[in-house]
Amino acid sequence: QITLEESGPTLVKPTQTLTLTCTFSGFSLSTPGVGVGWIRQPPGKALEWLALIYSDDDKLYSPSLNSRLTISKDTSKKQVVLTMTNMNPVDTGTYYCAHKPRATTKFDFWGQGTLVTVSS
């Protein structure tokens, strides 16, 4: 059974760096083709993809946020970490991590999400 859980601060100040951790179970991030993605959702708005890391450490980033994002993995700890610099109130929203199986481009299991508020 695959599960993912996001953790991190619920409140960050403008200009600070956000660090979120996705802790997962039920799969290995060393299996070829498997990946973990981060997706966010501002309150009342649409899903927005942020980043994706593959088992071979290849990474994809949203072009509009590329300069602010870093995704990394710790295979042994079963964790994926996302950092986002220079946080702004418009970055307020729910942040999800999700599992991408091998040989497909879908996200089949999602965490429950963590709400991050950016405010002074």
Added chain:
Amino acid sequence: SCVLTQPPSLSVAPGQTAEITCDGNKIGTKSVHWYQQKAGQAPLLVVSDHGDRASGIPGRFSGSNFGNTATLTISRVEAGDEADYYCQVLDGTCDPSRVLFGGGTKLTVL
């Protein structure tokens, strides 16, 4: 362009058929995935790849994809189908490659 476009809203009476579209350049050549998101919940994969239903999803949900339009079809709509629906692709033809989500369609069951 690397954008997926969905109608913002759709209203359907119970028992009728809902067709939610997702427009994108040559989307018919890509694997399209559909997610259902109910209020306060995480997205749930309902249909993936070439119209395959995810585990536990009823047969009333189906997907098709041709040309520049992908469609999620929900037959015999029920009150419990009321939700936001999102399409998604991983587009390797964009430079750089990226994951795209549509803007979402709010399905209202009258």
